[in-house]
Amino acid sequence: MAQMRAAIESGVPDNKPFLHPLMRKNYGNWRFHDRPRPGVLHHVAHGGEEIWTVRAGTQRQMDVYTIRKLCDIADRYADGYVRFTIRSNIEFMVGDESKVAPLIQALGESGFPVGGTGNSVSSIAHTQGWLHCDIPGTDASGAVKALMDELYAEFIREDMPNRVHLSTSCCEINCGGQADIAVIMQHTKPPKINHDLVANVCERPAVVARCPVAAIRPALVNGKPSLEVDEKKCICCGACYPPCPPMQINDPEHSKLAIWVGGKNSNARGKPTFMKMVASGLPNNPPRWPEVSAVVKKILYTYKEDARPWERVADWVERIGWPRFFEKTGLPFTKYLIDDWRGSRASLNASTHIRF
Ligand code: SF4
Numbered sequence: 001m002a003q004m005r006a007a008i009e010s011g012v013p014d015n016k017p018f019l020h021p022l023m024r025k026n027y028g029n030w031r032f033h034d035r036p037r038p039g040v041l042h043h044v045a046h047g048g049e050e051i052w053t054v055r056a057g058t059q060r061q062m063d064v065y066t067i068r069k070l071c072d073i074a075d076r077y078a079d080g081y082v083r084f085t086i087r088s089n090i091e092f093m094v095g096d097e098s099k100v101a102p103l104i105q106a107l108g109e110s111g112f113p114v115g116g117t118g119n120s121v122s123s124i125a126h127t128q129g130w131l132h133c134d135i136p137g138t139d140a141s142g143a144v145k146a147l148m149d150e151l152y153a154e155f156i157r158e159d160m161p162n163r164v165h166l167s168t169s170c171c172e173i174n175c176g177g178q179a180d181i182a183v184i185m186q187h188t189k190p191p192k193i194n195h196d197l198v199a200n201v202c203e204r205p206a207v208v209a210r211c212p213v214a215a216i217r218p219a220l221v222n223g224k225p226s227l228e229v230d231e232k233k234c235i236c237c238g239a240c241y242p243p244c245p246p247m248q249i250n251d252p253e254h255s256k257l258a259i260w261v262g263g264k265n266s267n268a269r270g271k272p273t274f275m276k277m278v279a280s281g282l283p284n285n286p287p288r289w290p291e292v293s294a295v296v297k298k299i300l301y302t303y304k305e306d307a308r309p310w311e312r313v314a315d316w317v318e319r320i321g322w323p324r325f326f327e328k329t330g331l332p333f334t335k336y337l338i339d340d341w342r343g344s345r346a347s348l349n350a351s352t353h354i355r356f
């Protein structure tokens with residue numbers, strides 16, 4: 001008789017077996033830590049043991065040769081242990097200070113800059129892009145590479161008023177989360193429906209339920225079951241495209257990029273904050289996205305110049321106010337910017353799946 005297979009509930013694996021032995025031994029028992037130079041953390045345990053962590057930038061989406069190269073560096077110059085930060089920096093741990101300089105040199109010679117700690121611009125967190133997700137309107141990792149090339153100097157030194165976290169998201173779902181400055185895809189036209197395919201490919205009730213503003217209705221088109229979109233209601237969010245690819249919303253001309261500022265995930269010193277949009281309609285212009293880089297750099301260097309020590313971007317904007325933010329950065333203001341769209345509460349009530 002067929003036996004039911006027991007479910008394997010792995011969950012998140014325990015990270016302790018993978019930690020450097022000194023870290024495992026002194027876990028939660030550190031006396032202090034400091035940073036001898038940008039990109040290097042130094043932890044001292046209550047028992048007197050010390051460990052140095054060297055942080056280097058990576059391109060995040062790596063081929064197997066690059067991963068092997070990083071592992072070889074870990075085996076040869078570090079103690080064979082690495083870990084990745086949430087911003088895709090790689091960290092090597094050593095228990096002997098004399099190993100730090102050769103490790104930094106080996107990383108530099110292989111093209112991995114050391115930095116990203118303290119008040120630097122750390123590597124840009126980015127979403128999956130064309131490699132791993134089925135709905136991107138741009139390549140998040142490409143925009144990140146182009147931007148980080150220009151911000152290299154800010155990665156290897158700690159010259160900002162506070163740490164600066166950047167992110168890039170390749171659709172409006174924005175799985176990149178909140179950041180001090182974020183680049184986010186922005187669709188500007190409702191989806192175009194390929195009616196011949198809808199009946200074969202889409203589960204129509206699922207797509208109707210997905211729309212946050214109830215803009216999609218089932219419809220018969222040329223005698224076939226399909227869908228229609230009330231374009232006056234549609235907010236061009238792109239949420240219907242993943243469950244129904246015939247509702248194509250990506251467009252080479254009308255899918256643009258927007259810049260958002262002032263987001264923060266952590267509770268450190270202040271509560272988490274949501275980002276607000278400060279520039280929109282930038283062209284989705286691979287391979288270097290120069291228009292996006294120009295706006296990000298304008299905001300970043302105005303912040304660097306004007307913020308007080310330890311102010312994050314959101315703190316700086318709160319102190320000077322939004323009108324002066326636009327004056328100082330020179331970005332044009334329109335009525336569509338910085339609003340956090342409180343109207344959503346009323347509109348979301350109209351959907352079939354969310355009720356307040
Ligand atoms: S931002 Fe959107 S397209 Fe990009 S990985 Fe996340 S869900 Fe996919």
Ligand code: SF4
Pocket residue numbers: 190191210211212213214215216229233234235236237238239240241249
């Ligand atoms: S899910 Fe978003 S893009 Fe699709 S019809 Fe609704 S509002 Fe428009």
